Amino acid sequence: MSSTKTLTEPSTPALLKLRGVHPTPNTCAYPELDRKGYTVVKGALSAEKSLEYVSRAFDWLEGFNKGFKRDDRSTWRPENLPAFVWGGLFNRHGVQHEQWVWDVRSEQAIVDVFSKIWDTDELLVSFDSVNISLPFDENANFQKGAWPHTDQSPLRRHKHCIQGIMNLVEVGPKDGSLMVLEGSFELYNEFFETHEQDAPPEGWSWRDSFVPSDEQIQWFYDRGCKWRKVExxxxxxxLWDSRMIHYGGKAEGDSIRVATYVCYKPAKDIEPQAVELRQKCWDQLIGTSHDPLLFRETGSIALGPLTPDERLRPLQRPVLSDRAQLLAGVESY
Incomplete structure (x- = not known):
């Protein structure tokens, strides 16, 4: 369960805080990305392979020995799980470098999708998190509600990043899944151009994150944008455009959600200082934010533990395949 402890965000080198010259993704292979801002690539992995990863995800949860048992619904309580936020987002405990998470992001079929988007197979991948959402009792004590946001800085107003969720279970209209505010990505530039007065005194943040207020969200509603759960x-x-307002929708029934976050960009476009920072993150098993080129450090080591007994790293350092070493930036193309 999440804590209210105040944490200090690690400093990020100034070079990584903004801009630079970065390519525009080629979304011709997935035209819905340009038309709707999101799309679903069917069958990137087989159902059998997905089920195997779900089992490994539950192995990971049970490995904390906090009382969670996959086959005993009475143990599906926040207090029996390692710390998470928003119903099932696990971004601590070294999960970004668990072997099963690396095995997912190294799947060639997933890499191939992003190769089409970037017109190259020489890619780097983010060290991102996972989502394992369980249908808790309605009286369970955990962080509830929606958290609409974008994963793109207001200072970056072009098509900049395509994010991914590797979905490992069936998610229908009542299940936990990605919620998108349809139409919001098309209004991204207009919103910031007409809301300069909303910027804080120091200006819009370089962080690839923007959390609109209720009033700002209403601006999008007034222009016809509506929430849709991605099945x-x-x-x-x-896949979705980082300018899209979105959040992780909770399950309304009894189904689980298991997914990993994946994002890739061309290796040739990374700045030298970012190469050094990625190497540090790999050496120390630190997580990163979504963008593999312009990123922040995340996770237990970067942010500090919530409790004295918090696991900072996976129990075992992952063993990377030759392909994974290239995706990680451990080896050069």
Whole structure:
């Protein structure tokens, strides 16, 4: 369960805080990305392979020995799980470098999707988090509600990043899945151009994150934007434009959600200082934010533990395949 402890965000080198010259993704292979701002790539992984990863995800949860048992619904309580936020987002405990998470992001079929988007197979991948959302009792004590946001700085107003969720279970209209505010990505530039007065005194943040207020969200509603839950099957890859307002929707029924976050960009476009920072993150098993080129450090080591007994790293350092070493930036193309 999440804590209210105040944490200090690690400093980020100034070079990584903004701009630079970065390519525009080529979304011709997935035209819905330009038309709707999101799409579902069916069958990136087989249902059998997806089920295997779900089992490994539950192995990971049970490995904390906090009382969670996958086959005993009475143990599906926040206090029996390692710390998480928003119903099932696990971004601590070294999960970004667990072997099963690396095995997912190294799947060639997923890499191939992003190769089409960037017109190259020489890619780097983010050291991102996972989502394992369980249908808790309505009286369970955990962080509830929606958290609409974008994963793109207001200072970056072009098509900049395509994010991915590797969906490992069936998610229908009542299940936990990605919620998108349809139409919001098309209004991204207009919103910031007409809301300069909303910027803080120091200006819009360089962080690839923007959390609109209720009043600002209403601006999008007034222009016809509506929330939609993205439905997908086991093995489907959900893609979306980082300018899209979105959040992780909770389950309304009894179904679980298991997914990993994946994002890739061309290795040739990374700045030298970012190469050094990625190497540090790999050496120390630190997580990163979504963008593999312009990123922040995340996770227990970067942010500091919530409790004295918090696991900072995976129990075992992952063993990377030759392909994964290239994706990690451990080896050069």
């Amino acid at each position: 997908a099957g086991p093995g489907d890859l959900i």
